[in-house]
Amino acid sequence: MQALLAQWTEWGAELARLPFSAALRGSAWAYPAVEIVHLAGMALLFGSIVVVDMRLAGLGRQLPVTLLLRHALPFSVAAFVAVVGSGALLFLAHADELAGNxxxxxxxxxxxxxxxNVVWFHTGPYRSLRDAQRGWDVGTAPPAGARISAIVSLVVWSLVICAGRLIAYV
Known part of the structure; x- marks a missing residue:
């Protein structure tokens, strides 16, 4: 494990030496702009996840699950793409520091x-929703698997945000 971590840290140092990485770090506007995209993307991602997960956990039963998912999932996917792309750029700029953080x-x-958890939900409980005649209608509680997945999602994504914030202090 130590050898793997050492290789990862060495790779991070090499990435940080790239001209693109140095330019990103040195720009007065590029790095802050990427960080803004990352934070805005995370807000949209977490917001859309919370709305869906709260319904899947059993709250807001007046909302049809199928309709909610149809509207929220494209926002979640777009936000995740923005977060991953901007996160990769933020990592490149400080890969030497972040690789060992x-x-x-x-x-x-x-x-x-x-x-x-997302993969498990979409291959398990969500499949039963798609295959069901009426889905999880208004007033209906989703099955236990969907509720568990929603709670796991809320906890884990909250911890992702916490870990992200702690990067600056560790």
């Missing part, structure tokens, strides 16, 4: 866990 590494692990 424990909070950053925890954040990456939490994102992987959150994505695994």
């Amino acid at each position: 424990r909070a950053f590494l925890v954040k990456l692990c939490l994102i992987a866990l959150a994505l695994a």
Whole structure:
């Protein structure tokens, strides 16, 4: 594990030496603009996830799940793409520092866990929603698997935000 971490840190140092990375760090506008995209994307991602997860957890039963998902998922996907793209640029600018940052590494692990939860939801509980005649209609509680996935999602994405904020202090 130590050898892997050392290789990862060395790779981060190489990335930070790239001319593009130095230009991003040195620009008065580029790095702050990328950071704004990252924060705005995270706000949209988390906001859309919270709305859906609260319904899946059993709240807001007056909203039809299928309609809510149809409207929220495109926003979640677009925001995730913006967050990943801007996050990659932010990493490039400071790869030498971030590669060994424990909070950053925890954040990456939490994102992987959150994505695994998304895959599990879409291949499990969500499939039953798509296959059902009427879906999870107004007034209906989603199945236990969907509720558990929603709670896991809320907790893990909240921890992603916390880990991201802790990067500056660890």
